[in-house]
Amino acid sequence: MPRTVDHAQRRAMIAEGLVRLAAREGLHSVTMRAVAAEAGVSLRLVQYYFETKAALLHATLLHLEEASHARWRERLAALPGPVPARRFVEALLAEALPTDERSRAFHLVWTSYAVLAMTEPDLAAQPFVAGPRRLERQLAATLREAAGELPEGADPAAEAARLLALAHGLGTSVLVGQRTGDSAEAVLRYHVDRLFTRAEPA
Amino acid sequence: MPRTVDHAQRRAMIAEGLVRLAAREGLHSVTMRAVAAEAGVSLRLVQYYFETKAALLHATLLHLEEASHARWRERLAALPGPVPARRFVEALLAEALPTDERSRAFHLVWTSYAVLAMTEPDLAAQPFVAGPRRLERQLAATLREAAGELPEGADPAAEAARLLALAHGLGTSVLVGQRTGDSAEAVLRYHVDRLFTRAEPA
DNA sequence: TCCTTTGTGGTACCGATGTATCATAACTGG
DNA sequence: CCAGTTATGATACATCGGTACCACAAAGGA
Numbered sequence: 001m002p003r004t005v006d007h008a009q010r011r012a013m014i015a016e017g018l019v020r021l022a023a024r025e026g027l028h029s030v031t032m033r034a035v036a037a038e039a040g041v042s043l044r045l046v047q048y049y050f051e052t053k054a055a056l057l058h059a060t061l062l063h064l065e066e067a068s069h070a071r072w073r074e075r076l077a078a079l080p081g082p083v084p085a086r087r088f089v090e091a092l093l094a095e096a097l098p099t100d101e102r103s104r105a106f107h108l109v110w111t112s113y114a115v116l117a118m119t120e121p122d123l124a125a126q127p128f129v130a131g132p133r134r135l136e137r138q139l140a141a142t143l144r145e146a147a148g149e150l151p152e153g154a155d156p157a158a159e160a161a162r163l164l165a166l167a168h169g170l171g172t173s174v175l176v177g178q179r180t181g182d183s184a185e186a187v188l189r190y191h192v193d194r195l196f197t198r199a200e201p202a
Numbered sequence: 203m204p205r206t207v208d209h210a211q212r213r214a215m216i217a218e219g220l221v222r223l224a225a226r227e228g229l230h231s232v233t234m235r236a237v238a239a240e241a242g243v244s245l246r247l248v249q250y251y252f253e254t255k256a257a258l259l260h261a262t263l264l265h266l267e268e269a270s271h272a273r274w275r276e277r278l279a280a281l282p283g284p285v286p287a288r289r290f291v292e293a294l295l296a297e298a299l300p301t302d303e304r305s306r307a308f309h310l311v312w313t314s315y316a317v318l319a320m321t322e323p324d325l326a327a328q329p330f331v332a333g334p335r336r337l338e339r340q341l342a343a344t345l346r347e348a349a350g351e352l353p354e355g356a357d358p359a360a361e362a363a364r365l366l367a368l369a370h371g372l373g374t375s376v377l378v379g380q381r382t383g384d385s386a387e388a389v390l391r392y393h394v395d396r397l398f399t400r401a402e403p404a
Numbered sequence: 405t406c407c408t409t410t411g412t413g414g415t416a417c418c419g420a421t422g423t424a425t426c427a428t429a430a431c432t433g434g
Numbered sequence: 435c436c437a438g439t440t441a442t443g444a445t446a447c448a449t450c451g452g453t454a455c456c457a458c459a460a461a462g463g464a
Contacts (some may be wrong), residue, residue, distance in 0.1 A: 007410095007411095008453090023321075023323055024321065026317075026318065026321035026322060027318070028230055028318070031300065031450085031451060031452085032452065032453090033450090033451075033452095033453070041412095042412070042413060042414085043412090043413095043414090044411095044412065044413055044414075044415095045263045045411085045412065047453075047454090048410095048411070048412075049411095051453095052452080052453080053452065053453090097355050099355055108320055108321070111317055111320075112317055114374075114378055114445090115313055115314055115317045116228065116230070117378065118228070118310055118313075118377055118378055118379075119225075119226065119227055119228035119231075119310070120228060125378070125379065127290075128378045128380070129378060129379050129380045132278075132375065133380060142382075155392065158388070158389055158392045161372075161381075161385075161389045162368065162389055162392070162393060162400050163373075164371070165368050165371030165372045165375060165386075165389065166364065166367055166368045166371055167371070168371040168374060169366070169368055169369070169370040169371030169374070170363075170367045170371075170374070172316075172370060172371070172374070173334065173366075173367060173370070176319065176320060176327070176330045176331060177314055177320075177327065177330075177331050178330070178335060179363075183363075184367075186360070187360055187363045187364055187367065189392030190360045190364070191364060209440095209441095233420080233421060233422085234421070234422065234423090235420090235421075235422095243442090244443060244444085245443095245444095246441095246442060246443060246444075246445095247441085247442065247443090249423075249424090250440095250441070250442075253423095254422080254423080255421090255422065255423090266464070284434090
């Protein structure tokens with residue numbers, strides 16, 4: 001019988017152990033035994049809660065996805081009622097950059113999974129396609145509604161694609177150590193400034 | 203004595219085998235034996251030409267880097283004498299997107315290495331930092347010289363960062379299957395159009 | 405109360421993988 | 435022509451990693 005935690009909690013603890021480990025030592029060094037050690041449980045327990053390694057990886061991916069959604073919901077909820085388009089965009093992009101250590105770990109592991117999915121179609125490549133796609137549609141819709149704040153001739157769909165690709169590219173460059181989080185934020189601010197500027201500045 | 207090829211050629215052949223394999227089945231399934239099979243040589247030969255696996259990976263990374271530089275030199279040489287800034291930028295970005303199969307393989311393997319380097323600092327993280335940094339400086343310089351063609355208030359350094367991050371982000375989204383190469387090119391063209399537009403279009 | 409389900413530990417097994425070893429050809433310089 | 439370096443083959447070895455198996459405790463319902 002479980003001492004203090006139930007099934008779902010145990011699974012979450014193990015999944016989080018995997019994420020910590022993968023963020024620290026890379027997804028390639030994620031082994032059943034290593035995950036067990038990181039989570040402070042026995043190998044057998046990892047086997048018990050996740051039948052196979054593939055299942056463990058899959059479940060952890062879902063865990064990551066859910067955590068990301070949760071953070072995004074929180075951030076949206078923190079905004080006051082009717083959200084100006086610019087605030088919405090800024091909130092979105094703030095989540096897209098690996099700023100603190102926690103966010104860095106998330107992005108690192110997420111990227112590792114994405115690279116894995118590029119050659120392993122069986123490993124649900126879904127999240128890495130459907131997720132961004134949905135986000136882009138949502139963002140495009142928001143921009144379309146706020147067309148008045150955009151420069152003339154701006155294409156909401158293209159702008160949405162640009163924003164997300166830019167944020168992702170900047171995020172990666174931070175992960176790899178090419179630039180600091182601050183400098184990435186500066187570039188992003190520069191972009192958003194120009195996006196929401198109707199006419200040339202005097 | 204080698205039948206028809208010399209030492210350096212053999213090494214190149216094996217490295218290219220590794221790249222093909224990694225592009226097809228992922229870097230995680232790159233093993234000494236698999237590389238040997240892909241290159242059509244015996245395991246012993248891979249061992250002989252590259253003492254250890256780490257050495258093989260490292261050498262292949264250099265191989266990739268060199269190949270990339272070569273392609274870039276070619277593309278620049280194909281341009282007519284005095285290069286307009288816009289042409290330069292377009293040539294640069296054309297190389298940055300995984301369009302054909304060959305380019306896709308290159309980007310895929312390069313990205314795999316980059317992700318690996320995020321947690322394995324001993325594996326020369328250099329290329330993934332120094333390379334883009336140098337490129338960004340070069341691009342910023344080009345844009346600074348062409349300030350006349352840019353909108354007023356445009357910051358060449360920020361624009362350079364934006365271009366490269368955008369290209370990289372788009373490249374990744376193509377790799378992962380989120381968008382097609384054509385759509386990525388369209389977004390990139392959209393961006394370059396707006397970058398080289400001084401005033402609002404009539 | 406007993407038997408079934410759930411949770412936990414320990415450990416064995418088999419395949420894969422990096423590396424080391426032994427043998428041997430092929431060519432080269434003296 | 436003969437050592438010796440270079441190149442190649444086959445195979446052995448040790449380790450690691452995923453999975454399977456066995457034993458057992460602790461409930462929980464019939």
